[in-house]
Amino acid sequence: MAADVHVVGVGILGFGTVGAGVADLLLRQGDLLAERAGVRPVLRAVADLDLARPRGIRIDRGLLTTDAAAAVARDDVEIVVETIGGTGPAYELTLAALGRGKSVVTANKALLAERGPELFAAARDGGVYFEAAVAGGIPIIRALRQGLVANRVPRIFGILNGTCNYILTRMEEERAPFETVLREAQTSGYAEADPTLDVDGHDTAHKAAILASLACGRAVPLSAVGVEGIRDVSNLDLDYARELGYRIKLLAVIRNDPGGVSVHVGPCLVPQGHLLGQVREVFNAVLVKCDAAGDTLYCGRGAGRYPTASAIVGDIVEAAQRRAAGRSLPPPYLPDPPKIRADAYDRARWYLRLMLLDRPGMLARAAEVIGRHDISLASVVQREGPREPHVPVLFLTHRAAYGAVRRAVRELARMEGVGAPPVCFRIEDLDGEPAG
Amino acid sequence: MAADVHVVGVGILGFGTVGAGVADLLLRQGDLLAERAGVRPVLRAVADLDLARPRGIRIDRGLLTTDAAAAVARDDVEIVVETIGGTGPAYELTLAALGRGKSVVTANKALLAERGPELFAAARDGGVYFEAAVAGGIPIIRALRQGLVANRVPRIFGILNGTCNYILTRMEEERAPFETVLREAQTSGYAEADPTLDVDGHDTAHKAAILASLACGRAVPLSAVGVEGIRDVSNLDLDYARELGYRIKLLAVIRNDPGGVSVHVGPCLVPQGHLLGQVREVFNAVLVKCDAAGDTLYCGRGAGRYPTASAIVGDIVEAAQRRAAGRSLPPPYLPDPPKIRADAYDRARWYLRLMLLDRPGMLARAAEVIGRHDISLASVVQREGPREPHVPVLFLTHRAAYGAVRRAVRELARMEGVGAPPVCFRIEDLDGEPAG
Numbered sequence: 001m002a003a004d005v006h007v008v009g010v011g012i013l014g015f016g017t018v019g020a021g022v023a024d025l026l027l028r029q030g031d032l033l034a035e036r037a038g039v040r041p042v043l044r045a046v047a048d049l050d051l052a053r054p055r056g057i058r059i060d061r062g063l064l065t066t067d068a069a070a071a072v073a074r075d076d077v078e079i080v081v082e083t084i085g086g087t088g089p090a091y092e093l094t095l096a097a098l099g100r101g102k103s104v105v106t107a108n109k110a111l112l113a114e115r116g117p118e119l120f121a122a123a124r125d126g127g128v129y130f131e132a133a134v135a136g137g138i139p140i141i142r143a144l145r146q147g148l149v150a151n152r153v154p155r156i157f158g159i160l161n162g163t164c165n166y167i168l169t170r171m172e173e174e175r176a177p178f179e180t181v182l183r184e185a186q187t188s189g190y191a192e193a194d195p196t197l198d199v200d201g202h203d204t205a206h207k208a209a210i211l212a213s214l215a216c217g218r219a220v221p222l223s224a225v226g227v228e229g230i231r232d233v234s235n236l237d238l239d240y241a242r243e244l245g246y247r248i249k250l251l252a253v254i255r256n257d258p259g260g261v262s263v264h265v266g267p268c269l270v271p272q273g274h275l276l277g278q279v280r281e282v283f284n285a286v287l288v289k290c291d292a293a294g295d296t297l298y299c300g301r302g303a304g305r306y307p308t309a310s311a312i313v314g315d316i317v318e319a320a321q322r323r324a325a326g327r328s329l330p331p332p333y334l335p336d337p338p339k340i341r342a343d344a345y346d347r348a349r350w351y352l353r354l355m356l357l358d359r360p361g362m363l364a365r366a367a368e369v370i371g372r373h374d375i376s377l378a379s380v381v382q383r384e385g386p387r388e389p390h391v392p393v394l395f396l397t398h399r400a401a402y403g404a405v406r407r408a409v410r411e412l413a414r415m416e417g418v419g420a421p422p423v424c425f426r427i428e429d430l431d432g433e434p435a436g
Numbered sequence: 437m438a439a440d441v442h443v444v445g446v447g448i449l450g451f452g453t454v455g456a457g458v459a460d461l462l463l464r465q466g467d468l469l470a471e472r473a474g475v476r477p478v479l480r481a482v483a484d485l486d487l488a489r490p491r492g493i494r495i496d497r498g499l500l501t502t503d504a505a506a507a508v509a510r511d512d513v514e515i516v517v518e519t520i521g522g523t524g525p526a527y528e529l530t531l532a533a534l535g536r537g538k539s540v541v542t543a544n545k546a547l548l549a550e551r552g553p554e555l556f557a558a559a560r561d562g563g564v565y566f567e568a569a570v571a572g573g574i575p576i577i578r579a580l581r582q583g584l585v586a587n588r589v590p591r592i593f594g595i596l597n598g599t600c601n602y603i604l605t606r607m608e609e610e611r612a613p614f615e616t617v618l619r620e621a622q623t624s625g626y627a628e629a630d631p632t633l634d635v636d637g638h639d640t641a642h643k644a645a646i647l648a649s650l651a652c653g654r655a656v657p658l659s660a661v662g663v664e665g666i667r668d669v670s671n672l673d674l675d676y677a678r679e680l681g682y683r684i685k686l687l688a689v690i691r692n693d694p695g696g697v698s699v700h701v702g703p704c705l706v707p708q709g710h711l712l713g714q715v716r717e718v719f720n721a722v723l724v725k726c727d728a729a730g731d732t733l734y735c736g737r738g739a740g741r742y743p744t745a746s747a748i749v750g751d752i753v754e755a756a757q758r759r760a761a762g763r764s765l766p767p768p769y770l771p772d773p774p775k776i777r778a779d780a781y782d783r784a785r786w787y788l789r790l791m792l793l794d795r796p797g798m799l800a801r802a803a804e805v806i807g808r809h810d811i812s813l814a815s816v817v818q819r820e821g822p823r824e825p826h827v828p829v830l831f832l833t834h835r836a837a838y839g840a841v842r843r844a845v846r847e848l849a850r851m852e853g854v855g856a857p858p859v860c861f862r863i864e865d866l867d868g869e870p871a872g
Contacts, residue, residue, distance in 0.1 A: 025586050035653060038766040039583050112598025131583065137582025137729030146582075147567065149473050150461050150749035215469060275735060278714050292461060293573030293736060295745035299711060300732035302501060310729035313586035325761030330474040 006039045006324040011067045013050035013093055014083035018107055020055040021309030022081055022316075027059065029313070039320035040315070041079065045071035060109070067380040072097045079319050081312055084107040087114055098122040103319035105312055107132035109206035116210070117219045119336035127322065129315035134207045135160060135284040137307030138300040139314065144214045144288065145332060151290035153215040153358050156254040157270075157430060159430040161208040162302040163198040164250040169280045172238050178231060190282060200229035201250060201265045201290045208252035211286070211341035212263045215256045220263060226346075228266035237353055237423055240381075240394055241269050244351075245327075247277045251428060255346070260339035262346050264402075269351050269427040275299075275432060287430065346402040349378070349427040355390040355419030356414060362417050363393055367384060369415065373408035375400040390419035396427070442475045442760040445512040445753060449504045449529055450519035451484035454543055454568075457745030457754075458490040458517055463495065463747070475756035477515065481507040487509060489499040497778055507827045508533045511770070514789050515755050517748055518542040523550055539755035541748055542869060543568035545642035552646070553655045553771035563758060565751035570643045571596060571720040573743030573749065574736040580650045580724065583766060587726035589651040589863050592690040593866060598718035598738040599627045599634040599864060600666050600686040606714045608674045610681070614667060636665035637686065644688035647716075647722070648699045654774040662782075664702035673789055673859055676817075676830055680787075683713045696775035696783050700838075705787050706862040711735075712866060724867065728806040742749045782838040785814070785863040790848060791826040791855035805851065809844035811836040826855035832863070 008028060012019045034040045044061070047068035065071055072080055072093055080097040082104055086171045090111055097104050098119065103126040106112070112119070112133055119128050128217040131141045135158070146151070159165050163185065163258040173383050182199065185191035205225040212220040230250050241248050246269035255262045270277040275297050279285040282300030289295055297344045299365045352370070356362040365384060372376060381394040397405070446457045446462060462479050470476045483504035484497070485771070501507055508516055508529055516533040518540055520526040526547055533540050534555065539562040542548070548555070548569055555564050567577045580589070595601050599621065606617045620633065621627035633639045639659040647655040666686050677684050682705035691698045706713040711733050715721040720738030725731050737743040750766045788806070793797040799818060806813060818831040833841070841860060 001847055020726075029586055029588075030590070033585060036581070036766070129620045137726070138732055142578060143575045145472070146754060147578045148746065148751050149469060150465055150746050152465075152468070240647035272756055275711055275714055278711055290651065292457075292742040292749075293546045294740075296734070298732070298734055301730045304730075306728040309583065310586050310726065313728075314583045317585050318582060321763070322761070327757070327761035329474070378626035385539070423587055426768070436872045 001022060005034045006320060008039060008041050008091045008320040008323060009044040009080050010041045010079045011045040011047070011074060011077035012081045012083065013047050013071065013072040014050070014085070015055060016062070017044050017305045018308045018312070019046065019048070019081070019083040020057050020248070021305035022058055022083065022312050024057040025306070025309050025313045027278060032291070032399060033317055037317045037321065038315055039324065040194045041316045042183060045074060045079050049069040063412070068093055069096065071419060072102070077102065078323060079103045079105060080206065081316065081317055083106055085110070087111050087334070091115055094119060094390070095122055096241040098124065098126055098128070102126045103129065105129045105311060105315040105319060107308055109133040109203070109210060109273065111207040113209040113222045116178050116213065120331040121335060123331065127319060129319050130200060131212070131315045132311035134210055135286055135298070136300065136302040137310045138284060138286065138302070139297045139311065140286050140298050141214070141316070143296070143298060145210070148290055148293055148296070150287065151292045153290055153430055154256050155210050155289035156215055156252070157276060157287040157428060158208065158211060158252040159249050159276065159279050159285045160252050161198050161204045161250060161301065162284055163195065164204070165279065165284070166190045166282045167199065168230060168233065168248060168250065170236060171233070175235055177232065193389070199231060201227040204250060204252050204265045208254060208263050208265055211252070211334045212254045212256065212261055215254055216261050216272055216338045218334045218336060220261060224263060224337070224340040230267055232423060234423070236392060237425070240353065241351070243271070244269070247271055247272055248425065249276070249384055253428065255341070260341035262341040266348065267425045271429060274430050300418055316379055325404055345401045348402070349429070350397040350405050351411070351425045351427055352397065352405070353394050353396040353423040354395070355360070356393050357389060357417035357419065366393065366412060369411050370395060370397070370408050372405045375408055437798065440474070441470045442756060444475060444477050444514050444756040445480040446477045446515045446517060447481040447483070447510065447513035448479070448485050448517045448519065449501070449507065449508040450521070451482050451487070451491060452519060453741045455482065455484070455517070456493050456518040456707060456746070457741035458519065458748050460493040461742070461745050461749045469753055473753045473757065475753055477752045477756055480487060481510060482858045483507040488530045498639070503531065504529055508538070509536070511574055512801055513538065514759060515539045515541060515686070515752055517752065518544055519544070519555065523547050527551055530555060534560065534562055537627045539759060541565045541751040541755060543744055543748060545569040545639065545646060546549050549642040550660045551648065556767040557771060559767065559869065563755060566646070566753050567751045568744045568747035569620050569720055570646055571633060571734070572607040572738040572740065574720060574722065574734045574738070574747045575747065576722050576734050577650070578750070579732070580647070580712065584726055584729055584732070587728045589724060589726055591725040592647050593649055593864060594644065594647060594688040594690070594710065595685050595715050595721045595812065596688050596738065597686060598720055599631065599754055601715065601720070602642070602718045603713040604666060604669065604684060606685065606750065607669070607671060607723065608678070611817070612671065613671060635667060635814065637663040640686060640688050643698050644690060644701055647690070648690045648697055649769040651690055652697050652774045653770060654770045656697060658774055660700070660773070662700040666703055667779040668859060669703050669822050670859070672828060673861070677858060678708070678785070680705070682706060685712070685859065687840050689862070689864065691777070696777035698777040700782065703861045706860055707865060710866050725815045746768065777871070781837045783833055784814055785835040785865070786841050787861045787863055788831040788833065788841070788843060788845070789859040790829050792829050793825060793853035794823055794854070796828045801851065802848060803831070805847050806833070806844050809840045811840055811844055816843045
């Protein structure tokens with residue numbers, strides 16, 4: 001067990017925001033890493049098709065290349081950092097690196113969620129490291145795989161997309177509608193020009209599939225994740241939620257019970273008094289409910305050059321240590337999927353907001369539809385207000401199955417006298433939820 | 437890099453609350469650990485002087501022994517779990533185990549804070565693992581040493597003692613005085629019969645010294661940690677703090693600057709709007725401010741049988757993996773201490789509450805003393821109220837040196853017309869604090 005410093009060669013694929021951050025950290029923090037971890041990652045190549053664009057970091061231009069495949073093939077590159085993104089060239093290059101026995105460090109949640117089992121099967125001795133793929137600078141993968149290894153993990157709740165959390169926070173604070181805040185976020189760089197992946201929940205779904213796979217030890221396919229985005233969250237609902245003591249968050253909800261696994265992404269009401277309800281702006285947070293450690297919560301920046309690079313360099317160090325020791329971790333989960341529980345099992349309390357024509361009997365008719373679908377009401381709120389043609393009416397249900405609620409919502413949407421489409425969000429109390 | 441399961445023998449010293457939890461987890465979660473981590477820790481011996489007391493777990497009585505030294509000496513015990521506590525037999529047995537090349541897993545913060553450098557020097561190949569020594573079930577040591585390895589860590593703020601946080605939470609919610617809540621906590625098992633180690637801040641100081649050593653990479657001696665407890669926190673101050681938008685927490689404040697390190701434990705005002713201000717009851721939390729990852733926060737249960745056992749079993753698994761690979765981590769920090777910054781550097785805003793005789797000129801005289809010590813006031817609050825002989829007057833200062841504030845407080849305590857001793861707490865805004 002030598003305390004000597006183990007030198008390891010690193011190649012970075014993709015010289016964008018994150019790739020440049022990784023290069024910068026490796027070049028600046030080399031001595032720190034050698035002292036703390038006994039390994040010295042040395043940058044050998046950085047590949048990108050566009051080498052002209054300024055990156056805002058100092059780097060020896062001799063390290064730069066446009067030939068990613070050649071960078072992967074170099075004998076002196078033992079660890080390949082993939083920051084290209086997507087499932088095209090990133091997939092081919094990752095497979096090529098693993099095939100050569102190299103270790104791959106990636107922030108690519110789409111690649112992992114869609115091709116994880118293939119990558120882990122190809123990994124042989126090198127290993128695939130993916131701390132940066134979920135929740136950026138927060139070491140949540142390491143916590144789940146190592147720190148909490150002694151725990152069964154029946155529940156994970158995550159705020160995993162900084163763009164969505166930023167938009168919801170600003171909508172709440174400025175009382176401005178979704179479209180206005182989205183445009184502001186695009187101008188200030190907190191949202192992409194094409195925001196679909198973020199605001200429609202797909203990015204969160206990728207990360208939820210990865211966390212769910214770790215929780216249950218089997219590859220949860222992306223197709224098993226129920227996904228809703230935040231486009232339907234209105235200022236009206238944010239206000240109602242606040243009055244009721246909640247905030248609306250885009251939440252990944254992972255249930256891992258002996259009977260099976262269910263994973264949902266969607267807007268949920270989260271108690272204001274819970275730490276998860278306090279997570280604001282671009283921050284991410286993950287609440288891991290464990291059978292031995294109890295509730296543990298992790299919070300930090302889920303994106304950005306240096307938070308992501310911090311996670312990647314942590315992985316480079318771990319890969320280097322494990323290469324030096326000649327012993328990798330076992331694959332993070334088995335390739336065959338777990339039993340996925342049907343929607344019927346996915347019981348929760350629900351927030352249901354209708355716009356009803358302001359005339360006698362409408363509320364009773366809506367309540368009758370809800371009751372007929374075997375959904376029991378905890379409370380109904382209709383406020384006095386200006387006499388508009390349609391008025392908001394709020395139904396909070398007791399625990400009911402998602403499928404039943406969905407069917408009720410479909411029927412209500414078609415009912416005469418119902419204005420805008422009904423809005424339905426899950427209420428997550430986060431504590432002491434009964435299994436089932 | 438074999439994926440075969442590596443069997444490793446474990447001996448537990450101390451069969452109390454935590455030791456029994458570790459035994460129970462090892463016996464119940466063996467298959468889970470083998471599948472997830474590729475190692476199977478097998479319990480070989482559990483040593484305690486008292487074997488009669490019931491522990492509430494099922495265990496083969498053939499594993500039990502009263503001879504701890506013999507358990508350490510067994511050839512089939514490769515990993516020794518020390519849950520005895522204190523710095524007496526725990527120290528001797530730990531040294532003996534390390535001398536035989538074994539790995540030691542410990543939850544003993546006092547031992548680490550007082551004898552850490554000696555233990556790490558003796559560790560040779562086996563290594564000392566101590567995730568459970570700070571913040572129980574939260575994998576904060578692993579986060580600092582591994583996940584955040586690429587970061588410099590200029591600031592750490594920690595709520596590290598569940599008993600104190602419980603008492604402060606109950607005092608705030610029940611508006612009951614310290615002594616009453618302490619007695620309640622003792623009755624309900626949240627405080628020890630002798631609460632000194634907890635309520636006077638020493639337990640937090642042990643943990644703060646360990647975190648500070650990890651942050652700066654050098655052993656911070658316990659003697660360098662400034663310590664105040666929570667006995668002087670009154671309901672009056674909790675109320676004032678709340679009105680000002682703060683909560684009072686027993687906070688470990690670690691500053692790690694190029695010029696040196698300072699570590700303080702004491703009651704601090706923390707903003708209610710910050711996650712750290714929302715941590716309630718027995719929960720612990722650590723805010724780690726990093727140069728690359730930014731702010732990351734970790735929260736969970738800091739004590740108790742299974743949270744602590746969860747951390748210990750995580751360490752057993754890591755020790756087993758590293759033994760299998762024949763390569764340990766480097767020591768967590770160097771034995772020689774860093775430069776410790778004198779109090780003069782420890783600048784903050786301050787909350788200063790005096791009981792002044794209700795007569796003209798008193799407030800001016802107190803303000804004059806404060807000003808003469810070069811402390812500038814941000815605001816002064818004196819409320820109308822019943823005419824008692826002494827009335828509370830609140831001074832909030834701009835940033836000022838701890839030494840100056842201490843001198844001013846000493847002078848004020850002796851001033852004619854000052855009733856009860858002055859109360860002085862640091863205000864930690866947690867965000868964007870200037871270096872100084």
